[in-house]
Amino acid sequence: MQKKKVAIIGAGPAGLTAAHALLSRTSAFDVTVFEESRAIGGISRTVCHHGNRMDIGGHRFFSKDQAVMDWWAGRLPLQGAPAKDDLLLHREKPLAADGPDPEREDRVMLVRNRVSRIYFAAHFFDYPLKLKPATLWNLGLWRTLGAGCSYLRAQLWKRPEANLEDFYINRFGRVLYSMFFEAYTEKVWGRHPRQLNADWGAQRVKGLSVFALLWDSLKKAVLGKQNATTETSLIEEFRYPKYGPGQLWETVAEEVVAKGGRLLREHSVRRIVCADGAVTALVCDTPQGRQEFAADIVISSMPLKDLVQGIDGIVVPEKVQAIARGLPYRDFITIGLLVDRLRLKNLTKIKTIGDIVPDCWIYVQEPGVKVGRLQIFNNWSPYMVRDLEHTVWVGMEYFCCEGDAFWELSDKERIDFAIDEMVKMHILDRGDVKDCHSEKVKKAYPAYFDTYDDIATLKAWLLGIDGLYCVGRNGQHRYNNMDHSMLTAFATVNAILDGVPKEQAWDVNSEQEYHESNA
Numbered sequence: 001m002q003k004k005k006v007a008i009i010g011a012g013p014a015g016l017t018a019a020h021a022l023l024s025r026t027s028a029f030d031v032t033v034f035e036e037s038r039a040i041g042g043i044s045r046t047v048c049h050h051g052n053r054m055d056i057g058g059h060r061f062f063s064k065d066q067a068v069m070d071w072w073a074g075r076l077p078l079q080g081a082p083a084k085d086d087l088l089l090h091r092e093k094p095l096a097a098d099g100p101d102p103e104r105e106d107r108v109m110l111v112r113n114r115v116s117r118i119y120f121a122a123h124f125f126d127y128p129l130k131l132k133p134a135t136l137w138n139l140g141l142w143r144t145l146g147a148g149c150s151y152l153r154a155q156l157w158k159r160p161e162a163n164l165e166d167f168y169i170n171r172f173g174r175v176l177y178s179m180f181f182e183a184y185t186e187k188v189w190g191r192h193p194r195q196l197n198a199d200w201g202a203q204r205v206k207g208l209s210v211f212a213l214l215w216d217s218l219k220k221a222v223l224g225k226q227n228a229t230t231e232t233s234l235i236e237e238f239r240y241p242k243y244g245p246g247q248l249w250e251t252v253a254e255e256v257v258a259k260g261g262r263l264l265r266e267h268s269v270r271r272i273v274c275a276d277g278a279v280t281a282l283v284c285d286t287p288q289g290r291q292e293f294a295a296d297i298v299i300s301s302m303p304l305k306d307l308v309q310g311i312d313g314i315v316v317p318e319k320v321q322a323i324a325r326g327l328p329y330r331d332f333i334t335i336g337l338l339v340d341r342l343r344l345k346n347l348t349k350i351k352t353i354g355d356i357v358p359d360c361w362i363y364v365q366e367p368g369v370k371v372g373r374l375q376i377f378n379n380w381s382p383y384m385v386r387d388l389e390h391t392v393w394v395g396m397e398y399f400c401c402e403g404d405a406f407w408e409l410s411d412k413e414r415i416d417f418a419i420d421e422m423v424k425m426h427i428l429d430r431g432d433v434k435d436c437h438s439e440k441v442k443k444a445y446p447a448y449f450d451t452y453d454d455i456a457t458l459k460a461w462l463l464g465i466d467g468l469y470c471v472g473r474n475g476q477h478r479y480n481n482m483d484h485s486m487l488t489a490f491a492t493v494n495a496i497l498d499g500v501p502k503e504q505a506w507d508v509n510s511e512q513e514y515h516e517s518n519a
Contacts, residue, residue, distance in 0.1 A: 003030040005294050006496075007282050009269050010301035011035035012042025013482050014472025016252045017071075017489035018299045023259035025497060031261040032293065033253075034284060036268035039246075040253045042301075043332075043444055043473075044482055046246030049437040051386030052393045054336050056441055058361055058375055059245040060238040061109065063483035071486070072109065075251050076241055079108040107251060109239040110381055115350065115358045118180060119374075120365035122426070124347075125180075127363050143175070150175035164196035184365055187372050188399045189330060189447060197448045242383050245482075272298060274313035278466035283312075299492055301472035301485075303329070303443050304458065314465065323458045326451030327477055331407065332444035334375075335396040335418040338435035339428050342392055353382065356392055369421045370406070373397040391434065396422070402442055411438040446477040463503055469495065476506060484509040 006022060006029045008015045019033050039045045047054040063069055118125040123138040136144050150173035159166040164185065168177045185193045241247040253263055270290070271283035279298045284291055300307055308316060308324035342356060350358040362374040375395035377384040385393045396418045400406045409417065415436045422428045455477060462470060471488040473480045480488070491505035 003028060004296040005029070006031045006297045006299065007293060007295035008033045008299045008301075009282070010042060010472065010475070011040050011249070011253060011263060011265075012301055012472060012485070013044050013249065014301040014475060014485040014489045015042075015299065016040075016249055016256060017486040018471060018492055019256045019261050020252055020259070021490055021493040022496070023256060023261050025493065027260070029297075031256070033256065033261065033263045034267040034269055034282065034293075035263065035265050038265050040263075041246045041249035043441055044245040044249055046244030047437075047439055049336060050338075050435060052336065052338060052435070053244045053377065053384040054334060054393075054395055054437070054439060055244050055375065055377065055380055055384070056334055056439065057332065057397070057444065058373075058380070059240075059482055060114065060360075061240055061245075061248075061482075062238040063481075065483060065487060067490070068483045068486055072239065072248065075255070076107050076109045076248055078239065079110055079242075106242060107247065108242050110242055112238055112240045112360070112380065113350070113358075114236045114238055114360060115348075115379065116361040116363065117359050118363045118365050119425070120179065122366075124362075127361070143179075147173060147175040147179075149173075161198040163194050164198055165193035167198040168193065180365060183367070184363065184372065187370070188445075189449075190399070190401060191447075191449060195449060197452070199448050240381055242381055244381065244384055269302060269310065271310045271312045272300070272307065272468070274311060274465065277314065277464070279468050280313070295467075297467045297469070297496065299469045299471055299489075301470075301475040303327075303446075303474040304462075304470070304477045305329075305443075307462075307470070307475075308458070311465075317461065319454075320458055320461045323451045323454045327455070328447040328450045328452070329401075329443040330399050330445040330447055331402045332441040333398040333400060333407070333414065334439045334441075335398070335415055336377075336435075336437040336439070337394045337396065337415075337419065337422065337428070337433055339392050339394060340390070340432040340434065342394070342428055343426055352379065353388055354378075354390075354392070364425070366425055369425060370398060371396050371418065371421050372399050374427075394422075394428075399445070407440070414438050443474055446474060446479055448479070452477070459503075459506060463506075469502055469505065471505060478509060480509050 008019050008031065011033050015033055019031050022029055022031055043056050044059050045056060047056060061072055116127040118127045125135055125138060139147065152173075154169055154171075154173040158170055161167050161170065165177070165182070168181045172181070182193060185196070189196060257263055264286070267284045267286050269282050269284050272279060273281040273283060273292070279295055281295050282293045282298065284293065305324050305327050308320060344357045346352060346355050346357050348358055352358050356378060357376065358379055359374075359376050360379050362376070364371050364373060375397065377393040377395060378388060382388050385391060398406060406414070415438055419430055419433055423430055462468060469492045470476050471492050472485040476488060487508045488505045491500070491508060492502065494500040495502040495505065
């Protein structure tokens, strides 16, 4: 009996998880993954530049779904936890330059301490904010009194949550909102919070507020770290692949091929061919030219905007086309700077190699600069940096739109701009820069404005196409975490094999009790 052909669009977390899950449960399908680039992992890939590794956007491996945690551990077993408040982890030997890595077979997850802070008014504040003496000292007496009064007022007179600004003010008060949320949100999304749907806050930071911060501090003082019962935005420990997130997805891709699946790189899907209301084939641009591949089932993680535009053989209603055309995204650029040292001093009690600041992320709230976040790759994993003892590998994260002025700059112009901003913030000296790299990511962040309010109409129409399943962040136009993207893939496989309604894949992350505040 001829096997049914399953075409999976995208070799990111959702697509690879779907392929792996299908092939692990049955041999009744011929599974092919179509990836438009050479890289594996989508936005969760690891970029290697002269032996230094970049994590595109930062990926903490933590989930409250134990099935996901177990699945990760099945691919990359867990290595022992570090000492309390200690980011030191010494390597046995230096990393290789670009190309095969002699240590690549050492496939493990590290346990890392989460350290993320806000850089505001030349001071560091914990992220998420923690109400402790250092925070109050950095705020100063008048800011602290103003923030306290503002918070009390917000609790007494709740605002109807018509937009994201209302959401934040209700939980933090206007003063803290103005300091730590307003400008940063506009920097990330390109819109003022008044123009953004409150759904964004409800999904990404549900449960986080001044009260939650106080309650979390009290619990930790009494019980210690309790990851399993803590808001994800407050979690202080996470797992991380030794060589960055791409190591996990490269491992999964190898397992997919070993189980009989195919992975076709540089195969960009242009059309989804349908007949009689069901999918029948994909048309791709390939290194050998445009080709058609038969398909009985299509699992798509491609952006909904592109998916709808590529559907052929079914009349797409004008309203559905308009919704898809209007779905907004924010694009993303990471600029890596390899430097001799940072001017920032490590004033914490956390030990680090080279005594650098211990942060994974630094959220930049400084006025007058475009950069949104800094990543210190040394602190994600010491295996991300080739010369760990003598260099610091920093990622500068910029949020923009494809085709805007910043996006269209040359790599050299963008890198010079980024260095100027780091010098302006007194974080480094220009002469300390040894190497640099710029990496663009299209449609990194699905946004919740413009035609997003009508996405239910688009979703209902797509659910009516037999054999078509949508998974992942872009596949559902939902700002999912990595584990949520995987759960959409698991739900889709259940729909294919067990007859579960396929709309259940769209319910993932709609009523979850936690969400990670990555951006």
